Every structure is written in structure tokens, then in C-alpha cells.
Amino acid sequence: MFPTPIQKASPAARIGYQVLLPVALMIWLIPLIGVAVTSLRPASDLAAGNYFGIPSGLAFENYAAVFRDSPIGWYILNSFKVTVPTVIGAVALSCLTGFALAVYGFRANLWVFFAFVAGNFIPFQILMVPVRDMTLRAGMYDTTLGLVLFHIAFQTGFCTLFMRNFIKGLPFALIESARVEGVSEWRIFRHIVLPLMRPAIAALSVLVFTFVWNDYFWATVLVQGQHAMPVTAGLYSLNGQWVAAWHLVSAGSIVAALPPVLMFFLMQRHFIAGLTLGATKG
């Protein structure tokens, strides 16, 4: 059976729910709140050892300092230069691979699909050295292009899994119907499948955007210089040479976290259910 809606549960359960939910929410949000509070803490608090107490004042100048003392604007630009092409590349590629794997029953179909899926299970840390060597030899070490290509290659596996399953879920009769109407395969993809994939594309874009934007590991492995450094790795430079400037790092982190959030709200109107309503008898 379905669980009883909480509004109809017993009073005890209702009160428990109303108490526990905010508590759970608080626990879950503590790290985020901590960072937010620290980002507004004056440097003197940290020097005095007041890490977790009430801040002695609100230091909005931390944010100004971040932009003044570090090339964070430049880092953010680098992040965009890495993330946007990766999202476009990975999503576009996986639309095509997903379509091919979902629609055509060629002989090696399942094996190719397994290869895409299996790629996701390889712990990426073990690839660190070979990937670094490869990028180095290809002359793409320390460039955004190197990062982009690597991210696309790594994201496409999961994206293909996602897209293939989504397209499998579309009514296949739509494709057959278009075929009988004399429509070429490319146009079927372009005019029938692609418009119906809008929610999947939006969801995957947000996912990949967030994932690549937040990547720290590969940013430090494949990039050294400031010219190509994304913001996640760049934030580290906010620390002074001898002291950790937690207030600045926190402020920088908050700034760096904004684009994925923005991305989510931008894409939100595309997360629509029931796009295939009316295709079949229903």
C-alpha cells in the first residue's frame, strides 16, 4: 500500500514529523551554513581562535578581498571555458550514442553499451598517471582543451547510459511511424527524438555541469599554471603563504558555487513530465 499522507497520520507522528524534519534539515545544512558564516567572519575572529562561535561582526569585505587579492574572476572564466564545452560535448555525443544504442539492433549493440557502462566503474584515480602522460604527449597538458577533452571522454559513458535508457522509454512506434512516412533516420532523430529528449537533456546538463564545475582532482592533475586553472583549484591560492585564510576560502567557495545553482534554475522549466502524453491511445 501507499504510505499514509502525513496530514492524515496520528497526532504523535505529525508532531514528530514537524520536529524531526527541521532537525534533519539543520544537520544536513550545517557544513553549508558553516561555510556561509565563515565567509562573513572577520579575519580577527579566526586569528583569535573563534572558528565556530558567533562572529564578532559581519565582514562583507571578505568578498571584495577575494576579488581583489586573487584572480578569482579569471579562475571562474577558466571554469566556464572547461565546463560549458564539456556539457555541450558530452550531452551532444551521448544524444547520438544513446539514439544509436536505443534504436538500432546491430550485432555488437549490447557489448558497446556494456563498454560505456563499465567505464563508469573504473575508479578514476588509477587513471591519473596514464592520463597525465597522455595529455602531456599530446601537447595538451596545462590547457583548458586538455581538461575539456578528458572530461568529455569521461562523462560520455554515464551520459550514454542515461540517454539510451531515456530513448528506450519513448514509444518506439513514433520512430516506426516516421520511417513509414518516408522520413530519413537523421531527420527522425532531429525532429522527433531530440524534441522529446528535452527533459533528459536539461537534467543531464545540470548534472554534468555541476560535476565538472566541482571537479578538483583533474583540475590539479592536468593543470598547473594560473592561465588554465579552474576556480576549484584556484581557490587554494587564496590561502596565504603561511596561514590558512579560511574566511577568504569560504567566501570564494560561495562565489564559486553560484554558477551550478544558477544553471539549475535556468534549466528548471525544461524538467517537464508527460511530454509524450497523447502519443498513444493512453
Added chain:
Amino acid sequence: MAEVSLSKVTKEFGAVSVIKGIDLQIADGEFCVFVGPSGCGKSTLLRMVAGLEEISSGALRIGGRDMTQVGPSDRGVAMVFQSYALYPHMTVAENIGFGLRMTGHDKAEIAKRTSAAAKMLQLDHLLDRKPGQLSGGQRQRVAIGRAIVRNPDVFLFDEPLSNLDAALRVQMRGEISRLHQDLGATMIYVTHDQVEAMTMADKIVVLSAGHIEQVGSPLELYHRPRNLFVAGFIGSPKMNFLTVEARPAPGGAEVTLPGGAVVTLAGQIAVAGQMTLGLRPEHASATGVGDAVLEGTVKLAEHLGSETLFFVALSDGSEIAVKADGLASERPGDRMRVGVPARACHLFDAAGQALINGDLTR
């Protein structure tokens, strides 16, 4: 000209043989209906004509051209799917015009043909709606509209009316028949509905387990079923089957009915033995009029208003359905004398092949 001809067509899904050698000629402009029980391969056969399923062996010709290896987009056929398969993100007008747009017709031509098709199917006022905002019957008409704008030589329908309510089904049946008269195109129509098959078809193909049982006009199949399967499948309510003893006699075949009555059928049989006698409920007489009489007890009476259907248990335990006047007053438990007219009786041998057909058109 678009006659469709299949010769020795087979289909295997892996090791499973689904279509087992079909030979069939469908003339240009003919309305051909495939009927058969669920899973007998009707949809598969239709999809093979459309090019959506590969033909495992055999040949398919449409309009004289060998189409066996040709892809679905080049066969010049239009198909209305069992699920309508409307493009959900396009309006009705876009749905209807999509095929034309994709195959390079100019805008004016598309608009002209779309509105002509919409008018024909009374969709004019719905052209701007999305499929999600239409009723089942309207969706169905859009699916047909999408097929007719392309002026195909051959139309394929896969149970297009199966999800509509009874009234709408009657109406759409009429509309498809009218469409056929107006367009004069070849149509192949899959259904498992008796009435659709009988009323719409020029030619009915009865399929069972992947092979053809019989091909013929509706009345031909009704009056001269070739075997037990066709006899039992065509006609509603279903034909009664009685196990009888039959032997050759001077005046024809002498048949001993359950209960001992004897009836002589016009027609020759070679040997005596246990056989099956077929008699349609509408030809049995509830008032005992006929060449022989079966005595029994009414088990169930279904009053349909215009007629009454009696299920009568005979002395040997077998049951026979009898269609009677709507005012017939017998009740369950009453004795009934069922009249058997000899000229309406079919006789089938032990293998189920018809030996004598009770063809009333003779």
C-alpha cells in the same frame, strides 16, 4: 496500380517461426482484412508489408515492384498504428503535414493537402491542438489523416479501432469504408473484430498460428468455411459443433444426431465414421421447425431485445446455442425442441476439413 503480392513469405524471430509461408494476392483497390486469434501473426505480417519487420524468406511485391529488401521509407505505403503513434510535441496540423515536410514538399502544397485531409476527417477545428488534448476518436482520425495526406497506394491499418467505444467504433468503421470508396486505394486492415471484418472487407484472410486457413469474401467464408477453424472463427455467436455419426447413403450423407434423430445432408461423403456437424445458432429453430429435431433443456436465455439467445443442453451433455425471436418466452429449465434444417448444416471430417457446406446461397 498497387496490388500487393506475397509469395512463400516466412518470418522467424530467432528460433521461433511466427509466419510460416504465406501466399497471398491482394488486388489493386481491394479492401483486405486479416483476422485471427491473438498472437497468430496478423500484426507481424502487416509490419512485414510495411517494411518494419524483415522478411526472413519469400518475396513481397507491391505494384509489381519487388519490395522484399526495400526499406519502409521507400515502399510507398502508409500505416495507421495500433497505438496511434502521434508525435506528441506537434500540433494536429504539424502531425498531418510532417511526412510531407520531411520529404521536401513545398509549404503551399502541404497546407492544401493538410486542410483537405482535415476536412475529410472533420478535424478542421482541432488543427492547433496537441495530441494530448484530443479524445481517443480524434487521435485516431489524426492518425488516419497523417496516412491519407501522402496519397499512398497502399494503406495498412493495425487494429485502429480497438480502443474506441462501441458507438465510435461503428462511426469510424463507416468512415474508413467511405474513405476506401473515395480514395480507391488498396487497404490492408488487421482486426480481431468479427463485425469489422464482415462489414468492411472485400476479402478476408483468416490466419491461425502463422499460416492462412482460408481466403475469401465475407459471405464465402460464412457460407463455405473450409475447415472447423474458419467455421468457428467467422460468425457471431459462434457456430455450434455437434459430434455425430455419419455414413454415405443414396440421397447424400446420413447423419445421426445426439438423441438419435437422423438428418440427410445433400452431398457426398466417402466413408462412414464419427464426424462434426456444424450449425449456426441463427439457422437452428427454437420452435422445432426443420428436417430433424433435437430435444433439450434450456440452460440459459439471453434476452437482447431484438433477439433471444438460448443455450440448450442436449441429452448427451453437449450444448447448442439457438438464436430465436426477441419475444421468445422459454425460461431456463424449460424443455425445448430445436429444429435442424438440413441445408444449413456443415459436416467436417475427423481432421476438421469440411466435407459438406451448408451453403444457403446455393
